[in-house]
Amino acid sequence: MKSRAILIRSYGGPEVLELAEIDVPLPGPGEVQIHHTAIGLNFADTYYRTGLYKPAGGLPFVAGSEGAGTVVAVGEGVDDFRIGDRVAYPNNDGAYCDYRNIRASALVALPDDIPFEVAAAMMTKGMTVEFLLNRTYQVGPETVLLWHAAAGGVGLIACQWAKALGATVIGTAGSADKVKLALEHGCDHVINYREEDFAARVKELTAGKGVDVVYDSVGKDTFPMSLDCLKPRGLWVTFGNASGPVEPLAPLVLLQKGSLFMTRPTLGHYIATRQELNKCAEALFAIVRGNKVVINVNQTYPLADAARAHADLEARRTSGTTLLIP
Known part of the structure; x- marks a missing residue:
């Protein structure tokens, strides 16, 4: 054929x-x-x-x-x-x-x-969201999270799903139209990263505490500021490189910024068996x-x-x- x-x-x-x-x-x-x-x-x-x-x-x-x-x-x-x-x-x-x-x-x-x-x-976007919200970090009513590219294909699914799980959802987006779209799809707050310092704004929105988890598919342009958005012992989930690969990270930086955790997951490892x-x-x-x-x-x-x-x-x-x- x-x-x-x-x-x-x-x-x-x-x-x-x-x-x-x-x-x-x-x-x-x-x-x-x-x-x-x-x-x-x-x-x-x-x-x-x-x-x-x-x-x-x-x-x-x-x-x-x-x-x-x-x-x-x-x-x-x-x-x-x-x-x-x-x-x-x-x-x-x-x-x-x-x-x-x-x-x-x-x-x-x-x-x-x-x-x-x-x-x-x-399929790929939604199943990625499933493992990120349910298995990479178990999001629930007590979770405060930051999702970069909240108006993107993965982001619109993720923010709705996270809101359904009861989380407080902070998103970032790059235009007024995209900010509006993200707010209509689950975000409690959306930061226009072209106009605001998103790390400073996250600290303001969380009364200085930071978020439990940052989901980052942007990569180079949001690093290392994503780490500054986390509370002590928070998790940075870097799962994409839309703006380019993240620079090498010295483990000591994670200590200095609050004993942080980081992971670089991919869908294939979460659906490796027929059952999964x-x-x-x-x-x-x-x-x-x-x-x-x-x-x-x-x-x-x-x-x-x-x-x-x-x-x-x-x-x-x-x-x-x-x-x-x-």
């Missing part, structure tokens, strides 16, 4: 994203073949494009890591899925295409009441079905316009979630 796909043959800017036609063989043992209805765009996709993250199979490779669609063929030994099943997946290289083969163990069954577009918009994958997905589906988290698909692009989508994402011209439509 032939499929359109977005190939990366060399690392670089959005211009290296090439629309091409590739061969998709019949699925092998343990695999299924799916036809995408919608594909999620994640900031991590830009890291693979630039070479900050390296794909397992090297160059060239098909970009993307998240999608939703329908099973169209089933390989030997697959018992969990049949032709016609609705499925979705997070965190699996090779998503920017019409058709693909994928390990059945990487898929989750998509409930009939969750549209493909919503699934593609939330299903449990994480079930928690995400439940909170969306309960209307406690609304998934915002604010931009869609044709698959062929993946380069434009990347450029807009990196220029911070997007909010909420962005989809590519085959």
